[in-house]
Amino acid sequence: MLTDIEIARGASMRPITEIAERLGILPEELEPYGRYKAKIGDEFIQRTADKPNGKLILVTAINPTPAGEGKTTTSVGLGMAMEKIGKNAVIALREPSLGPVFGIKGGAAGGGYAQVLPMEDINLHFTGDFHAITAANNLLCAMIDNHIQQGNALNIDQRRIVFGRVTDTNDRALRNVVVGLGKPADGVPREDHFMITVASEVMAILCLADDLADLKRRLGSILVAYTREGAPVYARDLQADGAMAVLLKDAIKPNLVQTIENTPAIIHGGPFANIAHGCNSVRATKLALKLADYAITEAGFGADLGAEKFFDIKCRMAGLAPSAVVLVATVRALKYNGGIPKEALAGENVEAVKRGGVNLEAHIENLKKFGVPVVVAVNRFHTDTDEELDAVRQICDRCGARCAMSEVFAKGGAGGTELAQAVVEACEEPSDFAPIYGDDLTIQEKIEKIATTIYGARSVQFDAAALKSIEQIIRLDPAYGKFPVCMAKTQYSLSDDPAKLGRPQDFDITVREVRLSAGAGFIVALTGAIMTMPGLPKVPAACKMDVDDKGNITGLF
Secondary structure, three states: OOOOHHHHHHOOOOOHHHHHHHOOOHHHEEEEEOOOOOOOOOHHHOOOOOOOOOOEEEEEEEEOOOOOHHHHHHHHHHHHHHHHHHOOEEEOOOOOOOHHHOOOOOOOOOOOOOEEEEEHHHHOOOHHHHHHHHHHHHHHHHHHHHHHHOOOOOEEEEEOOOOOOOOOOHHHHHEEEOOOOOEEEEEEEHHHEEEEEHHHHHHHHHHOOOOOHHHHHHHHOOEEEEEOOOOEHHHHHHHHHHHHHHHHHHOOEEEEEEOOOEEEEOOOOOOOOOOOOOOHHHHHHHHHHHHHOEEEEEEEEOOOHHHHHHHHHHHHHHOOOOEEEEEOOOHHHHHOOOOOOOOOOOOOOHHHHHHHHHHHHHHHHHHHHHOOOEEEEEOOOOOHHHHHHHHHHHHHHHHHHHHEEEEEEHHHHHHHHHHHHHHHHHHHOOOOOOOOOOOOOOHHHHHHHHHHHHHOOOEEEEEEEHHHHHHHHHHHOHHHOOOOOOOOOOOOOOOOOOOOOOOOOEEEEEEEEEEEOOOOOEEEEEEOOOOOOOOOOOOOOHHEEEEEEOEEEEOOO
16 A cells, blocks of 8 residues: 555645646746745735625534544545535635644645645645744844843833743744853743644744735734733734744745645645644635635544534634535544543444444534534544444534545545535535624623533633633733633543543533733633643654655655
8 A cells, every 4th residue: 555655755746736727726836846846925815805705614623543544635635526526615724833843633634635735844844834833933032032132122021921932843842941041142031832833823824814004014013921910921022023023024925735636725824733823824714715716724632623613713704604514534433432442442342332422412412503504524444343433423423513434545536525515515505604702892702602512511610810811811912801711632532631532421521721812812721731842752753764865755654
């Protein structure tokens, strides 16, 4: 069997100028990065602003398991399958983070015969967007420390700096550090913290900004610290917003690539859904809606995280209204949720599928609460039996959701025509989309609404530090209380305990910390033991990677 990278290298890519021409992009509106990837210029985005929107389709999944669900693979395959049934579709995906690529999860360019290309570039440095975000973030950090070193005219309390540094690799040793050690000229010693780039507020800002002017305004609104008197200090107070915008002026432009079958794909932004809002950029999604009858996008991790944030944060802020949602599931993942260990998932076990099916049921029910038609895409594997697949169909029937088989990994677009037809039919159904909570609820009430309505929690327990932070946020500006909430929670369970699989009952959610992301426009609530800087596994994927003297990469999936 060929690996993903071997399949990708065997594909026949078309010059990116040809892909752009299919979308009506003029040569002067395209900024090529080599032969097969390019940035789409602002001129084209402005030129298409008055075009009617197509239908928006979200692809999400059940809670992820070690067996894998194939959400990005399904998103890519669905876009290709739409073309197979005569429909015009454009895919809008997130950019992969280097953390999972060199860690354990792998990349995010799809897999098998449902990939976006050039796969190696997309999974590595791509067009440099994440490096620009990292640089802009860390420039602000450098300006904070420099301001303190140079006299501290703003009277910043170095013990109350709330904005930290980032890097886009998993590095647990950087979670808690001390900077400024050495001679007096080396800075003022203080505690600092790193998070992974994709979880940063700067990443969220890039993904939620309407344009460069909005980006700059949001950057200036980043809360960086408090003074010794307790007054807030924002990035604009340090005059950092202009320089940060300079670093991001190209990164804010969406990236154009192609699928393995040469259909257009826009890839831009890449927040994690377990510790950030988990969606690609608003600009990319809105552009896709202008370019095709169907715009297919995805949200990270399970529907309890990515889809909830897509609906409650991204759609709220951007004025988007999805026509349908695709929920990706696998027989293997349901068996895992039913108590079968990873090494035994290949064997037939219909009862385990039924037991683990409660996780699928929970996600279908949750998605329906947003008023959007649901299609379950069963990402089919060769080990799945007819009896197991029938059990999945029965679950979908009970929940009132369409169910379609997907074999895009093995067959490309041709393996997704059943799914594509089901999605087209779902898009014709009435959609009564609405977020699950209103702006006027308090921050605590919003958190409780998500935890009880989506996770199925019994209640929410707030640590004293979290309650104190909420009070402080409201004192800063009561308008912050109207912000939506971005929950940081384990992706492996509906609860905040990764060991509780299936559909946990009678559990509480513990909120230990609450942070203000004033520039992004949301409140972050950290639950359980979630970390914003992941660590590497015992044997990282990086250990298996190499490059020969001709530049050929090995070990990349």
